[in-house]
Amino acid sequence: MSFWKKLVQKFVPGTTADSATPLEVESEIDWEALLLEADLGLTLTQKWTAALTAQKLLKKPQAAEQFLRAEMLKLLEPPAYRLILDKPEVIMLVGVNGSGKTTSAAKLTQLSLNQGKTVMLGACDTFRAAAVDQLQVWGERLAVPVISAPPGRDPASVAFESYEQAEKAGSDLLIIDTAGRMPNKNNLMQEIMKVKRVLAKKSPDSPHHTWLVVDGTTGNNVLFQAQEFHQTLQLTGLIVTKMDSSAKGGMIAAVRAELGVPTLYIGRGEQAGDLESFQPHSFVESFFGK
Ligand SMILES: Nc1nc2c(ncn2[C@@H]2O[C@H](COP(=O)(O)OP(=O)(O)OP(=O)(O)O)[C@@H](O)[C@H]2O)c(=O)[nH]1
Ligand SMILES: [Mg+2]
Incomplete structure (x- = not known):
């Protein structure tokens, strides 16, 4: 099982090792704790938790994960290429x-x-x-x-x-x-x-x-x-x-x-x-x- 799935299992009620992540859960997930545990740091954790709140995804682990994947991909886009002509x-x-x-x-x-x-x-x-x-x-x-x-x-x-x-x-x-x-x-x-x-x-x-x-x-x-x-x-x-x-x-x-x-x-x-x-x-x- 992946690292993220393990974390989800820990933080999302109703998830077990052999069950898929539920589409929705009854109560809100502690996303802040989950994201901090994933070493994402305080700034990003707070930013993404606020975004999940705004998107009304606090009880929707699957949709929240899709959202976070897209956010992370956007964040990590490669830096602009810099041509260096100096030698060395x-x-x-x-x-x-x-x-x-x-x-x-x-x-x-x-x-x-x-x-x-x-x-x-x-x-x-x-x-x-x-x-x-x-x-x-x-x-x-x-x-x-x-x-x-x-x-x-x-x-x-x-x-x-x-x-x-x-x-x-x-x-x-x-x-x-x-x-x-x-x-x-x-x-x-x-x-x-x-x-x-x-x-x-x-x-x-x-x-x-x-x-x-x-x-x-x-x-x-x-x-x-x-x-x-x-x-x-x-x-x-x-x-x-x-x-x-x-x-x-x-x-x-x-x-x-x-x-x-x-x-x-x-x-x-x-x-x-x-x-x-x-x-x-x-x-x-x-x-x-x-
Ligand atoms: N498994 C693994 N070991 C690594 C990796 N990179 C470095 N190491 C090991 O980590 C140890 C320290 O690596 P060094 O390259 O000597 O680290 P350093 O930063 O130059 O260390 P100092 O000069 O003492 O500050 C060595 O045993 C490396 O073989 C890696 O990507 N994977
Ligand atoms: Mg060295």
Whole structure:
């Protein structure tokens, strides 16, 4: 049974595992609780509950679900395509510890290599030697150069050096991997702002993409992370990893509704090929279940 159907079963009186959702129920459903439980966040929950009230759907679970599907699809429409002519095009990956940044850098590399692009990686996680090693292993596996520095160096200087090397080599794409950081650590946020500023000095539109990598299994916390990082760095997209787990991704809609930040990619495993472009239609299908 799908995740949504399980929730419906929990919140809609008269629904059992083997019965279909009733067309109508006697009393009003607690839609607010149901939508919050689906990680849709407070703003969207209140908006959609108000809409269900206005549409007189509070006692009509099937029609309400159809309504919510259509609303979610509208909300998640793909962002406008932006043509980038700069070389290198720069992607900066940020996020809390262990969210999947380094693995996502490798996955994006693989995807870009598949498209015939040349790629360089900047190892700007200079906190731990192991972090640089991890990216270097991916670099060797995927046969792309990794620009790095000994631990302790200013990540902004590694970003600067990476840009110069990528420019010199004529690389199409530069992916900057950064250290995990909690957004409430002011010094670490200052540090990442400096990385961004240094890249902008090399070319005004750089980094062209500032993507927050989030662990899809962390549910509601994703919205908080996105709010904090967005405030500091003006995010242009989200990568949601670990969606090969039981994560259902309600917060993808919450982040889009609250911040306008679109989810661009979904990570579904630990290998370089385990990255998919975000497809609103199939997301909505799997969220609600067929
Ligand atoms: N199942 C699964 N595991 C993933 C996915 N993405 C990353 N991982 C795993 O999650 C762990 C952390 O991934 P990293 O890429 O090292 O995360 P990070 O954000 O770079 O971590 P720090 O640099 O320490 O902040 C690793 O064991 C990855 O293999 C995914 O989409 N699915
Ligand atoms: Mg890392």
